[in-house]
Amino acid sequence: MRRGARQDGCMSSSTSLLWFRRDLRLSDLPSLLAAADAADRVLACFVLDPWLVKTAGDRRLKFLYDSLRGLDEKLDGRLLVVRGKPENQIPKIAKAIDANSVHISADHAPYGVARDARVEEALSGIKGGDIELHSTGSSFAVTPGRVTKNDGEPYKVFTPYFRAWREHGWHSPARSGAKSADWIDPKDVVGTGSSDVHAVDIPDVDVELSIPAGEDAAQKRWKQFRQGAGDYSQHSVEDYDDARDRPDLDASSRMSAYLKFGNIHPRTMLADLTELEKDSDHKDGATAYLRELCFRDFYASVLREWPHSAWHNWNRSFDAIEVDEDKAAHEAFDAWKAGKTGFPIVDAGMRQLSGSGFMHNRVRMIVASFLVKDLHVPWQWGARWFLDQLIDGDLASNQHGWQWTAGCGTDASPYFRVFNPTTQGLKFDPSGDYVRRWVPELADVEGKAVHELKDGRPSDYPEPMVDHKAEREEALRRYGQVSGK
Numbered sequence: 445m446r447r448g449a450r451q452d453g454c455m456s457s458s459t460s461l462l463w464f465r466r467d468l469r470l471s472d473l474p475s476l477l478a479a480a481d482a483a484d485r486v487l488a489c490f491v492l493d494p495w496l497v498k499t500a501g502d503r504r505l506k507f508l509y510d511s512l513r514g515l516d517e518k519l520d521g522r523l524l525v526v527r528g529k530p531e532n533q534i535p536k537i538a539k540a541i542d543a544n545s546v547h548i549s550a551d552h553a554p555y556g557v558a559r560d561a562r563v564e565e566a567l568s569g570i571k572g573g574d575i576e577l578h579s580t581g582s583s584f585a586v587t588p589g590r591v592t593k594n595d596g597e598p599y600k601v602f603t604p605y606f607r608a609w610r611e612h613g614w615h616s617p618a619r620s621g622a623k624s625a626d627w628i629d630p631k632d633v634v635g636t637g638s639s640d641v642h643a644v645d646i647p648d649v650d651v652e653l654s655i656p657a658g659e660d661a662a663q664k665r666w667k668q669f670r671q672g673a674g675d676y677s678q679h680s681v682e683d684y685d686d687a688r689d690r691p692d693l694d695a696s697s698r699m700s701a702y703l704k705f706g707n708i709h710p711r712t713m714l715a716d717l718t719e720l721e722k723d724s725d726h727k728d729g730a731t732a733y734l735r736e737l738c739f740r741d742f743y744a745s746v747l748r749e750w751p752h753s754a755w756h757n758w759n760r761s762f763d764a765i766e767v768d769e770d771k772a773a774h775e776a777f778d779a780w781k782a783g784k785t786g787f788p789i790v791d792a793g794m795r796q797l798s799g800s801g802f803m804h805n806r807v808r809m810i811v812a813s814f815l816v817k818d819l820h821v822p823w824q825w826g827a828r829w830f831l832d833q834l835i836d837g838d839l840a841s842n843q844h845g846w847q848w849t850a851g852c853g854t855d856a857s858p859y860f861r862v863f864n865p866t867t868q869g870l871k872f873d874p875s876g877d878y879v880r881r882w883v884p885e886l887a888d889v890e891g892k893a894v895h896e897l898k899d900g901r902p903s904d905y906p907e908p909m910v911d912h913k914a915e916r917e918e919a920l921r922r923y924g925q926v927s928g929k
């Protein structure tokens with residue numbers, strides 16, 4: 445029986461609140477089905493949390509706001525947007541609509557866990573503690589914490605996690621959409637009677653996005669990548685296994701921001717990928733892609749299990765490593781951020797980041813290795829800059845991607861593996877197109893010569909800021925002093 449149904453058979457109109465966070469879509473959304481199932485009418489809301497707004501860069505905010513606009517449109521203008529601390533706003537809204545329950549998709553990152561506990565506590569203080577916070581589903585194919593070793597211990601190494609993750613499997617996509625609920629119009633709530641709920645307009649930010657935000661854009665891009673159409677007429681999931689490491693080819697899916705904001709659920713993608721695996725032409729590409737989605741789940745599980753790894757070395761024995769933090773380190777860090785290191789592939793990556801809010805995965809590894817092992821700067825500096833700049837900036841994937849490179853994370857790259865930026869450039873950008881695209885000073889240098897610049901450098905392009913060979917030795921000396929590595 446629905447909570448609003450009375451014993452005498454008369455139906456009072458019951459209400460629930462659907463609180464959107466990292467799940468800005470209507471399809472494949474279990475919390476929407478749960479909210480609709482719990483009550484006759486549902487109010488959709490989003491809270492602009494000042495803390496989250498403060499910690500996101502302009503492009504990520506633009507992507508968030510555009511995603512909210514798309515969601516509001518799909519709801520015919522019935523998305524309530526408020527500003528303030530969720531622990532103040534959610535109980536206020538729940539009270540205003542006399543909700544029986546508040547519905548969310550689970551968040552496992554440290555801030556989200558603490559925020560949701562505060563909201564739950566605040567809800568217990570109203571309506572005689574009768575309003576429950578219901579969590580249904582998450583942003584991951586398999587909820588973090590669910591795939592463990594036989595003894596219940598969390599996995600620390602990706603490959604066995606991947607095996608267990610595939611064996612565990614995931615649910616089919618949930619069938620949900622705009623018609624799944626009878627939506628309450630926020631106008632009937634805001635400023636009526638004793639309600640002190642204040643709606644705000646969805647803000648805007650004056651920056652351009654290199655890909656459009658929102659559920660429709662996510663679906664379209666995913667379809668093109670699957671089918672080898674539109675932006676993906678050259679490279680698609682079919683050759684993803686071969687081409688994914690090539691920043692010059694535009695062969696990766698660019699789905700990361702959509703996944704970050706929940707414009708699409710990974711389960712929707714996995715349903716397609718497991719079908720594609722049955723086709724011999726697509727099998728290898730689909731399996732390689734599925735493995736990358738598993739990395740996303742893996743790092744979310746690592747963060748849930750070891751929240752300290754957000755800003756500290758997952759492997760605490762690396763706390764002893766010598767890092768540079770003096771004035772010269774700050775200057776070196778500034779040159780790295782500006783893409784003026786004199787190493788073409790590093791500079792191209794850093795300029796792609798500041799110019800578009802995105803960077804290819806292979807290049808993320810190269811620039812991260814350069815910062816940590818050639819410039820000896822703490823990985824946290826680079827991670828913070830990435831989070832500021834990336835549209836897909838995500839605490840779990842970013843911090844553990846950095847720690848993989850720095851050697852202090854779960855099954856990290858061995859500490860003695862120091863990427864040589866020049867040979868990495870030659871190998872993964874063999875045409876040189878990627879560097880030429882992002883470093884205009886080198887636009888006239890033909891072919892792969894752009895990585896070595898043996899015939900000299902244009903006068904406006906800097907000399908290499910360090911001697912890679914010498915810094916590699918220095919990195920090995922420092923890493924050699926860490927025990928338990």
Ligand SMILES: Cc1cc2nc3c(=O)[nH]c(=O)nc-3n(C[C@H](O)[C@H](O)[C@H](O)COP(=O)(O)OP(=O)(O)OC[C@H]3O[C@@H](n4cnc5c(N)ncnc54)[C@H](O)[C@@H]3O)c2cc1C
Pocket residue numbers: 688696697698699700701703704733736737739740743803804805806808809812830834836837838839841842843845846849
């Ligand atoms: C130093 C560093 C920092 C990173 N920071 C982030 C970040 O803040 N946010 C983020 O989403 N990814 C991050 N990654 C992972 C990866 O670089 C991006 O997910 C990928 O480049 C996004 O582009 P794409 O969607 O075209 O990837 P594709 O190659 O098309 O991959 C498909 C999807 O798989 C997932 N994925 C792929 N590789 C990884 C990975 N190594 N770890 C986790 N998930 C992965 C992403 O969701 C991605 O959208 C980081 C990697 C490194 C080395």
